[in-house]
Amino acid sequence: MNLQQAKFEYLLRLGDSSLIIGHRLSEWCGHGPILEEDIALINIALDFVGNATSLLGYAAQVEGKGRTEDDLAYLRGEREYRNLLLTEQPNGDYAATIARQFLYDTYTFFLYEELKSSKDETIAAIAVKSHKEITYHLRHTTQWMLRLGDGTEESHQRLQTALNELWMFTSELFDMDEVDGLLINEGIAADLDKVKAAWEKRVNEVITEATLQVPVTNIKQKGSREGKHSEHLGFLLAEMQYIPRSYPGSKW
């Protein structure tokens, strides 16, 4: 694997995760628990789509085969997608959505903090812009963690259940392979061990403040880096990609 291939792969991982979790959030549109929250969720979804567009656009450029960000988003299959398993998990109830977003936002908060000083200028620039957005996302989801965790008996139970069910997808966030190794050496990618330490500290603090228990599990789901996903992704992509795939070559 050369540097260009590693960079392409790395950008897909970042971009696909944003795209897929943004897709999930956008499914809430018009169905949120209160109008104000509907607006907040769409705002966050919009940030994710913007971030994915920048990252996939840059990935296409790095690849240099004349593909565009739309080609990468709409014409790759399940096995070519590199988003984290956590991001494709269904919305469930509002607690499941908040738990997923919180775990992911905390991750990207520390990940993009590192990427702000990436030696790749484009990645650094995207990270600077995104980090401001993520800071707000994390503030919003943290506030909801506290309100649901320390709200009513029902909300507490629902959120604890959601955390327990999602926990097996969290260890994958910090897995590193050849791609990471190559790029860390070049000062381009983030060292996920460092991100992990910060993530664990913050997540534990918030879960505790929310009067919840940090889940314990030995199950570690992984595979997204090789394009091995949960069954959910296929349905998601079928919906997302159906127009460009039904009308090949058309402009929209």
Next chain:
Amino acid sequence: MSDSQWPLWEVFVQGNPGIPHKHVGSVHAPDAEMAIQNARDVYTRRSEGISIWVVPAVEISASSPEDQGAFFEPSNDKPYRHPTFYKIPEGVKYL
């Protein structure tokens, strides 16, 4: 359903540094922190603001329209409070 309705907050947004906060509308929120976030998402989607105030709507006291005469008309006949009331000869500067 009304038991799960959140209270109303009035929202004030400062558009630019140095100018006053202006009333822009209201949001429902369970507490001040969420009111600020909701106000941000609803009223500053197009970079309309740099600062937000939220106030519980029930905490606002207002003068009533019936007071209008007694409150505001007495100042109508006191034009000497405005600089244009005074005639200054031409040629006098810095006054």
Next chain:
Amino acid sequence: MDDKKQLEQFEAKIAAGLKIEPKDWMPEAYRKQLIRMMSQHAHSEIVGMLPEGNWITRAPSLRRKAILLAKVQDEAGHGLYLYSATETLGVDRSELLEQLHSGKAKYSSIFNYPTLTWADIGAIGWLVDGAAIMNQTALARGSYGPYSRAMVKICKEESFHNRQGYEIMMNLAQGTPEQKEMAQDAFNRWWWPSIMMLGPSDDKSPNSDQLMRWKVKMESNDAIRQRFIDRTVPQAEFIGLKVPDADLKFNDVTGHYEHGPINWEEFFDVIKGNGPCNAKRIKDRVEADKKGAWVREAATAYAAKQAKEKLVA
């Protein structure tokens, strides 16, 4: 002051072009009519999120997805501005929502039609928002301060909605034969409902005179409809779409288009709740509200705990 004198002053104020503010005296009929109109308008924005929200996950490019998200978010925002303005008349948002959920309150007939293909998203932006903006520009000059101010803000924000819709239609109309067919089909389905959504002919509309005098209504439905048709027909022709009205012709003398008969039976039927999507739209809203109840309650409970802790500390 007696009511007659109050009413005289109220009407004089409106005639002088001044705004009525929440705490000012107003006739009960004025308050009631405004609550009805403004809440209907707010409901329309919220229900209107559904047919378009439908297509966010299927938008055919990342650019289109972002635009559609921003547009549907604006609708949620506009619903919120309007509920907020309605609440200044002394009615709670929960009460208004209750009326929507129970079927007592109406909303724009147009959102009871289904969005079947991507071209429908273009047609809605171009036609439905186009018609709505014409109505709203008139309402922005209305006499009730909070409503008028909300309308000014909404009109300013909505101008992009109209354009993005036309851009979608233009792309399709200039695309492959399949895309062109998709565009024409959507146009055929949305043209008449868009014309109808501006409301029945004024001879069928009660209380028009008083509402005009009080500047609750600013222009007749027919006048707004005529302006909409006059502006939209050339836009359709420009991109090569055919208006689905065999009787449509331009009158050189009046300078206006004359249209064929409108199927008012269909309009009143949809208003009554018998449109293709009435039941589904209300069901979606009711479900969202029900599923959200425990979330709202949790936040309220948390706020109460925090307030108590603050008191103790």
